[in-house]
Amino acid sequence: MAFTCATGKHRRPSRMQRTSVRAAGIAALTTTGVMATVASTPAFAAEPTPEQTGLIPVVAAGESVVEQIDDQVAVQKHAAFEEAARQAAAKKAVEEREARVRAAREAERKRLNTFVSPITGSYVSTSYQASSSLWSSGSHTGIDFHAASGTTVHAVGLGTVVEAGWGGSYGNQIVIKMNDGTYTQYGHLSSIEVSVGQQVTPGQRIALSGATGNVTGAHLHFEARTTAEYGSDIDPVAYLRTHGVNV
Secondary structure, eight states, X not given: OHHHHHHTTSOOOOHHHHHHHHXXXXXXXHHHTOHHHHHTSHHHHTSOOHHHHTHHHHHHHHHHHHHHHHHHHHHHHHHHXXXXXXXXXXXXXXXXXXXXXXXXXXXXXXXXTXXXXXXXXXXXXXXXTOBOTTSTTSBOSSEEEEOOTTOEEEOSSSEEEEEEEEOGGGOXXXXXXXXXXXXXXXXXXXXXXXXXXXXXOTTOEEEEEBOOSSOSSOEEEEEEESSSSTTOEEOHHHHHHHXXXXX
């Protein structure tokens, strides 16, 4: 009866305890160099295989998680690359658009600062300060451009119309204050197509040539002046040439 009481105090260690102790023992043997000898014994050979312990499924599951993470990283890198490419393309588009706007502004600035002949493809038929009794001052205060009645008359440059209507011996006339502070006059017009206060640009059609006022035939009388008034005339040929017009 005494042996019955002692039985419960000396239970056999559980499977988990045995496995833990065995693993610790193997590690100790490996460290001391005894691992090879132990491995050859029948008891060590009978140890459970990795398949039995469940290590291979755990490793396989770990590799699967790593692959998933790698895939996610690759997707994120690709998305980041595409976003960077999109931003670079958008930046380039903005820069190209701004360059086009600057080029257009520069072209417009040059156009507005350009002067043209008042009659396209014409020539000077009467020179500046030519003497004749036809003019009350005794000399020609401008130049005449050869032009049949109804020929298009252009503003020679950027400016604002300050006179548009009848001008006595000049007939129908237009006077424009130019952007540089000088004035230009267009006389003997058959019709006027602008009004006082209107801004005009180089080459803009402002009138049609004619034979109104004191004339002997159709042509365009053109003057360059320092003021809007008669008597402030300057050499119109030199004026146009100074502004790049070949007369």
